[in-house]
Amino acid sequence: MSLLREAERCIANQEAHHALNAFISRLQPAQELGAVKSAEERRTAGKSRSPIDGKLVAIKDNIVTTSYSNTCASGVLKGFRSPFNASVVERLKNAGAVIAGKTNLDEFGMGSHSINSSFGAVKSQYSRNGHELSAGGSSGGSAVAVATSQCYAALGTDTGGSVRLPASYTGTVGFKPSYGLISRWGVVAYANSLDTVGILARTTHSAKQIFDAVNHSDTADPTNLTLRTRSRIQKSAERENIKKKLRVGVPLEYNIEELSPSIRRAWVRTLEHLQSLGHSLHAVSLPATRHALSAYYVLAPAEVSSNLAKYDGVRYGAREPGDDNQEGVLFSATRGNGFGDEARRRILLGSYTLSAAAFDNYFIKAQKIRRLVQQDFDRVFALQNPLLTTDAQPPDSEAVDILICPTAPTIAPSISSLKAQSPVDNYMNDVFTVPASLAGLPAVSVPVHDNTESSSEPETVGIQIIGQYGDDNLVLRAASIIEGWQAPTS
Ligand SMILES: NC(=O)C[C@H](N)C(=O)O
Numbered sequence: 001m002s003l004l005r006e007a008e009r010c011i012a013n014q015e016a017h018h019a020l021n022a023f024i025s026r027l028q029p030a031q032e033l034g035a036v037k038s039a040e041e042r043r044t045a046g047k048s049r050s051p052i053d054g055k056l057v058a059i060k061d062n063i064v065t066t067s068y069s070n071t072c073a074s075g076v077l078k079g080f081r082s083p084f085n086a087s088v089v090e091r092l093k094n095a096g097a098v099i100a101g102k103t104n105l106d107e108f109g110m111g112s113h114s115i116n117s118s119f120g121a122v123k124s125q126y127s128r129n130g131h132e133l134s135a136g137g138s139s140g141g142s143a144v145a146v147a148t149s150q151c152y153a154a155l156g157t158d159t160g161g162s163v164r165l166p167a168s169y170t171g172t173v174g175f176k177p178s179y180g181l182i183s184r185w186g187v188v189a190y191a192n193s194l195d196t197v198g199i200l201a202r203t204t205h206s207a208k209q210i211f212d213a214v215n216h217s218d219t220a221d222p223t224n225l226t227l228r229t230r231s232r233i234q235k236s237a238e239r240e241n242i243k244k245k246l247r248v249g250v251p252l253e254y255n256i257e258e259l260s261p262s263i264r265r266a267w268v269r270t271l272e273h274l275q276s277l278g279h280s281l282h283a284v285s286l287p288a289t290r291h292a293l294s295a296y297y298v299l300a301p302a303e304v305s306s307n308l309a310k311y312d313g314v315r316y317g318a319r320e321p322g323d324d325n326q327e328g329v330l331f332s333a334t335r336g337n338g339f340g341d342e343a344r345r346r347i348l349l350g351s352y353t354l355s356a357a358a359f360d361n362y363f364i365k366a367q368k369i370r371r372l373v374q375q376d377f378d379r380v381f382a383l384q385n386p387l388l389t390t391d392a393q394p395p396d397s398e399a400v401d402i403l404i405c406p407t408a409p410t411i412a413p414s415i416s417s418l419k420a421q422s423p424v425d426n427y428m429n430d431v432f433t434v435p436a437s438l439a440g441l442p443a444v445s446v447p448v449h450d451n452t453e454s455s456s457e458p459e460t461v462g463i464q465i466i467g468q469y470g471d472d473n474l475v476l477r478a479a480s481i482i483e484g485w486q487a488p489t490s
Contacts, residue, residue, distance in 0.1 A: 003043065003054035006152070007036045010056045010100060013150045020123045020135075022144040024061045025068040025102040032056075035098045042096070051209045053096030058145045058154035061102040062109055062188040063197070065089050068099070072188050073117035074107045076317040076338030086186025087221065088155060088197050088214045095213040100151035103141030107340045108308065109159055109190040112429040113418055114140025114166070116342040121415055124170055126458045131414035133458070136166030136429075139200065143170040146200045153201040153210050159191050160296050161407075161433025163198030164445035168407035168462020171447045173479065175199045175207045177472050178233075179440030180225045183218035191303035192223070194296075194437050204446065204480040211472070233470035246478060248274055249284040249380050249400030254432055260410045266448040266461045267406050273485050274404070282400050284380045288372035289435050295373070296434040297427055298353050298366035304343075305350030311338060345423060374439040381468040402471075402478050406432055407445040407462030432464060442472040446479040 014026050039054025048054075059065060062072040064082035071077045089099070106116040114122035114137040122140035124133040125148050135144045139156025143166035146154050156163040158176040167174025175198055182197040189195060197214065201207040218224045225233070250271060255264075275281055313319035313334030320333035339347070353362040382399030408429055418426065436443040447460035463482060467475035 003036050003040045004033070007033060007054075007056055007098070010149065010151050013148055014101070017125070017144075017148045017150060020125060020144050020148065021104055021120050022122055022141040022148070022150060023058070023101045024071055024073065024104050024119050024141070027056065027099070027101040028067070031067060032098050032100075039096050039098070048096065050095035050213060052092070052152070052213055055097050055152040056100035057092055057097045057210065058100040058103050058142055058151040059089060060105055060139050060142050060154070060156045062105060062157060062190070063088060063155055064186045064188065065099060065102065068102045070102070070188070071119070072108045073105045073119055074338065074340070074343065075118045076311045076334065078118070078318050080316075080318075082186070084186065087183035087218045089186065091183075091214045091216060092155075092210075097213065100145070100154070103139070103145055103154060103156075105141055106138035107343050108188065108304070109138040109157055109162055109195075110304070110342050110346055111137040112161070112165055112426050113137045113413075113415070115415060115418060116340055118340060123415065124412060124458075126170070126412065127456050128414060131416060133412040134169055134415055134418060136169035136412065138162040138166075139174075139198070140166045142200045143167055143172050143174065146170075146172050146202060149202075153199060153206050155210070155214075156198045156200050157187060157190070158196050158198040158437065159194045160300060160437045161430045163200060164407050164433050164443060164462065164464060165429060167200060167445040167447070168464075169412035169458065171458060171460040173201050173204050173207050173444065173446055173483070174462075175201075175204075175211065175444040175476065175479075176436070176442065177211060177215070178442045178469050180223050181472065182214050183216070183221045183224050185218055185220035185224075189303075189307045191300040192307070193303065194300060196437075204444070204476050204483050207444070208476050211476070215472075237470050237473065243401070246274070246279040246402060247400045248279050248281050249403040250281055251284055251286045251289070251380075251403055251405050253286050253289040254405035256409060256431075258409050259406065260461075262411060262450045263406045263409065263461045266450050266463060267404070270448055270463050270482055271404060274481070277481070282398075284400060284403070286373075286376040286380065286435065288369060288376045291369045292373050292435040292438055293427065293431050295366040295369035296430065296438060298362050299370065299438075301346040301350035302353050302363055303350070304346045305348075305354060308339070308343065308347055311335065342423065370438045373435050377435075377439045377441060377466075377468070401467070402475060403466040404478075405464050405466070407464040408432060411461060412458060436466045439469075441469055442467050442475045444475050444479045446482050448482060
């Protein structure tokens with residue numbers, strides 16, 4: 001199909017699926033279609049810049065662009081224009097990709113269902129018994145935009161599961177690369193030590209195309225890997241990846257009682273399928289997993305309380321009318337009216353855990369758990385973190401190459417049921433995604449077919465593949481093996 005025709009279809013789908021609320025700013029045809037036409041000409045002349053030249057890529061609205069506003073779905077940033085593009089946006093443009101608009105999210109990325117948005121909730125394209133379903137969060141807008149072909153692919157951000165959870169609820173591929181590979185310059189900070197730019201796509205093949213376009217070193221982001229470290233990681237990854245048959249780890253701690261039957265079924269079938277292809281299965285234990293969620297919900301709000309301090313109506317933020325001369329009035333009016341409930345909750349929680357009275361008991365303990373989670377992964381992969389060693393050790397015979405587990409414990413809940421839940425109940429959905437985030441590891445959620453009768457209900461559940469630091473391509477390869485197969489009906 002011609003690129004122009006493909007772009008016109010996306011625009012028509014943006015119109016048709018407007019009610020799902022996936023976009024905060026939809027594509028501006030007058031501004032973007034010229035770029036698609038130029039890409040079409042390059043393609044005809046055999047001079048395409050990359051495989052994504054002329055493709056429409058949507059951008060989560062916490063990644064800044066000069067051509068659209070950047071709201072982070074927050075009242076405090078309404079109408080905010082950035083004077084520069086995020087490095088990832090520049091990378092995409094250099095590869096010829098065209099911005100398909102800015103997608104809806106949980107405010108600053110805080111949430112698991114994309115309902116904490118000052119622009120209203122994102123809705124999944126699926127429903128159950130007439131009830132609207134959660135799109136997952138916080139990159140729910142990007143996931144729904146991809147699932148309903150409103151764009152070719154989308155960028156999201158994943159702090160504790162924000163790309164993988166929406167992917168699992170909407171039947172898309174959601175890839176969170178290793179921390180530090182993709183530049184965070186121009187990504188509005190939520191929790192810097194965890195924030196990772198991720199990719200939503202309909203296939204692992206297109207996720208890989210976007211990954212290749214944005215996977216570059218960037219000195220503007222101090223946490224981005226240097227060229228030297230990148231080549232060291234690549235060497236150790238290449239040595240491992242030539243293996244044809246994979247040793248697949250099955251983490252026992254993910255087999256919890258609360259697991260939905262359809263998810264357990266899909267997990268077991270996926271493992272059996274991999275075994276039938278000659279890959280071997282190995283039960284592994286990651287004991288610190290059970291503490292990971294609590295540690296995450298101490299560490300992420302602590303970083304939030306510091307990162308969101310700048311939205312005070314003076315440095316940043318839509319200033320609320322208030323008496324500038326009266327100390328605190330302007331700040332509290334701006335922050336009190338600008339932030340939603342969840343942002344306020346996390347700012348308060350984070351300020352408390354960083355206070356002298358609570359620091360040792362909460363923040364320091366959570367940091368120690370984070371280290372234990374990392375050590376669990378290092379042990380099962382039995383490969384020293386390539387960031388820390390000059391010569392990666394050969395894996396010992398007990399080591400596994402990848403881990404396979406569900407992305408989420410349950411299928412997508414209805415939006416109405418979420419309103420009755422406590423915030424902590426909502427945090428529970430992240431129980432399987434936060435461990436890889438705490439350890440900075442690459443992880444992808446891939447849709448696996450489940451046998452549902454009704455076409456309006458989700459037909460897939462998300463299966464997660466986690467790899468050792470730097471094994472991003474291996475994780476994507478495993479995902480493509482799983483993707484190429486449809487679970488048989490029983
Ligand atoms: N941002 C994320 O990765 C989502 C996670 N549920 C959180 O609220 O922190």
